[in-house]
Amino acid sequence: MDIRELTKQFEELMSATAFAEAGEFETAKKIIQERHKVLLVLTGMETDMKAARYAINTSKRIGAGIEILYLAKNNAEKTFLEEYLKELKEKGIEYQITPCEGSMRDEINRFIEKEKDIQFVVIDSDDLDIRSAKDRRSVFDEWERLKCPVVLVSEPAKT
Numbered sequence: 539m540d541i542r543e544l545t546k547q548f549e550e551l552m553s554a555t556a557f558a559e560a561g562e563f564e565t566a567k568k569i570i571q572e573r574h575k576v577l578l579v580l581t582g583m584e585t586d587m588k589a590a591r592y593a594i595n596t597s598k599r600i601g602a603g604i605e606i607l608y609l610a611k612n613n614a615e616k617t618f619l620e621e622y623l624k625e626l627k628e629k630g631i632e633y634q635i636t637p638c639e640g641s642m643r644d645e646i647n648r649f650i651e652k653e654k655d656i657q658f659v660v661i662d663s664d665d666l667d668i669r670s671a672k673d674r675r676s677v678f679d680e681w682e683r684l685k686c687p688v689v690l691v692s693e694p695a696k697t
Contacts, residue, residue: 567601568632574602577649577659577686579642582610589662589691590622594629602657603632607649609642616684643680656686663692 558566580586589599597604604626608619619635626633638645642661650656 547615567630572659575599575605575653575655576585576602577605577607577608577646577653577656579607579646579661580657581642581662582608582619583664585662585664586622589660592689592691593660594625594631596660597631598629600657603634604651605653606633606635607645608637609633609639609645610637647680647684650684658687658689659684660689660691662665663690673678 543621554566557563558632574583575595576597578589605617610619613674623633623635638646646659657695
């Protein structure tokens, strides 16, 4: 991290502090949430709800906003997204949606390179569509090079 980034972060924190001292708590919260973000990858499938719940709970805990990388293939999947966005609004979580059409790996890599404030990436493990151990190793090796951790959310084992 260079001195310019550090100075910018310090200025943002001081701005948030000034708003909080003036009783403008929502503005202060918004400034802080804009700094820290969780990248949630959604494909429009119902299985995304596990990852969405994880992202909501984590965002509330750490006071972060959510960046949504939306990789849905058709408009029929939009109802899932609309319900999810309603829940984010109700909980007061800042979010931004980026619709994408490329491969999941390429889109995540591109987004992480562009956005510097991503704390971690949340993906439903069912969305990866990894068929072999070789594919799994390839994906994990590639994501190890990212500048933030990737959280794979999966269904708990049924006993």
